[in-house]
Amino acid sequence: MKLVGIAGSIADQSYNRTLLNFMSKHCKGVADIEVLDINQVPMFSQDDDQTNSSVIQKLSNKIKSADGVIIATPEHNHTVPAALKNVIEWLSYEIHPLDGKPVMIVGASYHTQGSSRAQLHLRQILEAPGVNAVVLPGNEFLLGNVKTAFDDNGDLKDQRTIDFLDTTLQKFIKFAKVINMIDADDYEKEDLSATGKTDTTVEGVDMDxxxxxxxxxxxxxxxEGNTYVKLDSGLLTVNQLNYMLKTTPIELTYVDENNQFIYYNRFLPTEKMLAKRTPEQVGDSLTTVHPGKERVIKHVKQVIHMLRSGKTDLVSMPVPGGDSDHHVMHYYKAMHDEEGNYKGVNEWAVDLKPIVNEYLKQTGQMLVPDPNAKVDATSGASKKPDAPVDATASASKEETEKEVKPEVDATSSASKH
Amino acid sequence: MNKFIAIVGSNSNKSTNRELLKYMKKRFQSAAEIELVEIKNLPIYKKSADKYVPQEALDIANKIEAADGVIIATPEYDHSIPAVLSSALAWLSYGIHPFVDKPVMITGASYGSLGSSRAQAQLRQILDSPELKARIMPSSEFLLGHSLQAFDENGDLKDEKIIKQLDGLFQDFLDFVNISKQLNNANEINKQKAKEFSWDKD
Structure with a gap:
């Protein structure tokens, strides 16, 4: 489970940040908590809308792609710090990343109250229609007298407090799973016909x-040709770019955030490709490249939705029906700009078997069956072989039913970028 | 004549809360001198090792100290007062305590029908905290709903019933301020306690 933590204080020294860092360290393996920084968020003002600034977009994207949010608030003047309220105002004005998001409130304070009143205010704030978060009921975690609560390593000292925090967190993880299930069929909204548009969509030309x-x-x-293109770590002409991409021995495909197939590196004739593409398909919407394939369409929607929503950054699937000479893998990697906005899928298909053979040959080894191996060692998600979801071209002959589970860490090999 | 500081709780250039306070200033000019104070240029409250408070906050604090009472007009953002107002109140209670025992009248305007009711309820709790410890006028809610339609082109409230209510509440506030002036036996010790209290001390 991927969670983000927001410490409500921007003070240089914050026990609420210490608390979140402790939670992040302590619950490793159960949940991955990334503590976000709100120090650079400008003062909210309707007259100076900075929703599109990089600091707010980054926060918003992190929250959107998380399974849940933990907010740690101190108490100041019987309420939450202005800095925390300020962040929530930005995140409820033109954008609403907290909408429907599971939220857990914790708080630490110097006094015995442990931020009790601030937490109640925060609940009211998160309830507001523009915010619309789904806050874990009950389970108040109030850490009073915080000055003496942590040891030198930033760890909570009292075992009973740790145990209670564990229980609360476990409940929150279950709660978040349940809440997120409400939106589990959100993938249906994925528009494979690419009827939307992005800032790079070419208008006025029929996609098909x-x-x-x-x-x-x-x-x-x-x-084109010998015109130079400045890349982030190099300078190439368009020709040079083509030379390189066409000799990269992995089939690469670019599907933009509007679900339009806009590029592949054509280094093989169509019939020899692992995932077959034709030059005429370039520009097509994903619906067009999967004519009449209901089940495939569903799988493609699920994969793209997982990547777009940030549930995972990489989906990998073996193509079934391979023989001992081939083990073809399809990988789908989410692409993002600097602010974390989804920019499409980088899909690649590669046959791993020749690579393995090469390795065995060079190191003088051979493959033997592992008696303890579970079926389908590549994707632990299901016992039956998975159908490939070729996001671009029509998928291969065997399109076995495959449910892409919302909890995808098992199928993907990476979850961070 | 009583002198009141009126705090505009919004940093928006087009604020109906500012309009409301301007209207009150004009309407009650024969009964009190009302000075509007803006908080929009204050930075977000941040604690520091040297307890730095911006000059602008100190200036506002001095005005409040010298005034007989404070009127606050708050909008409602996400069921609570705007961060900019919350931040201003944090500065105005950071090593300085101009609000202690100061009579405060809470008003508020909102575009919707509720007239900032939940923000006002939270504001009462905030002003009641140990470092602010203001003397909030009890049982007196002034909620101006549908504020965009509430004023005419001269900036005057249109609805007679609402004007009557505001007149009554303001008269109450004048009386409350006068009574409050006599209730100052504990003022010294209250100020001392506010000074000694700190959110980051135990």
Missing amino acids: DPDWLNKAAKKVNAV
């Missing part, structure tokens, strides 16, 4: 036009 590439390129005055 076989000559989309040339027409769209003309429309945007795309550079």
Whole structure:
């Protein structure tokens, strides 16, 4: 489970941050808690809307892609710190990342009250229609007399307090799972017909036009040939870029955030590809590249939704029906800009078997069956082989039913970027 | 004549709470001198080792000290007072205590029908905290709902019933301020206690 923690204080020294850091350290293995920084958030003002600033977008994206949020609040003047309220105001004005999000409130204070009144205010605030978070009821965690609560390593000293925090956190994790199930079929909203548009969508050219590439390129005055393109760590001409991509021995596909298939590195003729693409398909919406394949469409929607919502950053699947000479893998990696906004899928298909063979040959080893191996060692999620979800081209012949589970850590090998 | 400081609880240029206070200043000019104070330029409250308080907050604190009472007009953001007002009150209780025993009248305006009711309830609790310890006028709610439609082009309230209510409440506030002036036996010790209290001391 992926959680984010927000410490309500921007003071240089904050026991609420210490508490969150302790929780993050203490519950490793149960949940992955990333503590967010709110120090640079400007004062909320309707007259100076900074919703699109990088600091607020980053916070919003982190919250959106988390399974739940833990807020640790001190108490000041019987309420939450202005700095915390300020963040919530930005996150309830033009954007609403906390909407429907499971939230757990904890708090630490110097006094015996342990932020009791601030926590009640915070509950009211999170209830407001613009915020609309789903706060864990009951389970108040009030840490009073905080000055003496932690040891030098930032660990809570009292075992009973730790035990109570554990119980509360366990309940919250279950609560978050239940709440998130309400939105579990959200993937249905994924628009594979690419009827939306993004800031890079080329308008005025039919996506399904076989000559989309040339027409769209003309429309945007795309550079080509020996024109230089400045990349983040290099300078290449368009030709040089092509030379490199066309000799990269992995099939790469770019599907943008609008679910439009806009590129693949054509280094093989279509019939030899692991995931078959044709030049005429470039520009197509994902619906067009999967004509009449209801089940595939559903799987593609699930995969893209998981990547877009940040439930995972990588989905990997073996293609079933391989023989001893082939083990084809499909990988789907979410791409993001600097502020964490979803920018589409980088899909690659690769046959791992030749790589394994090469390794065995070079090191003088051989493969033997592992008597203890579980079936389907690659994806522990299900016992039956998984169907590939080729987000772009029509998937292979065997399209066995595969439920992509919302808890995807098992199928994916990475969950952070 | 009593002198009141009126705090505009919003940093928005187009604030109906500011409009309300301007209207009160005009309407009650023969009964009291009301000075509007803006908090929009104050930074977000942040504790520091040297207990720094911005000059602008000190200036506001001095005005409140010298005044006979304070009127606050608050909007409602997310069921509570705006961060900018919360932040201002935090500065105004950080090593300085201008609100201790100071009579305060709470008002508020909102675009919707509720007129900032929940923000006002929270504001009462906040002003009641040990470092602020204001003397809030009891059982007196002034909630101005649908505030965008409430004023005419001269900035005057249109609804006679609402004006009557405000007139009554303001008269109550004047009486409350006068009574409050006599209730100052514990003022010294209250100030001392506020000074000694700190959210980060035990």
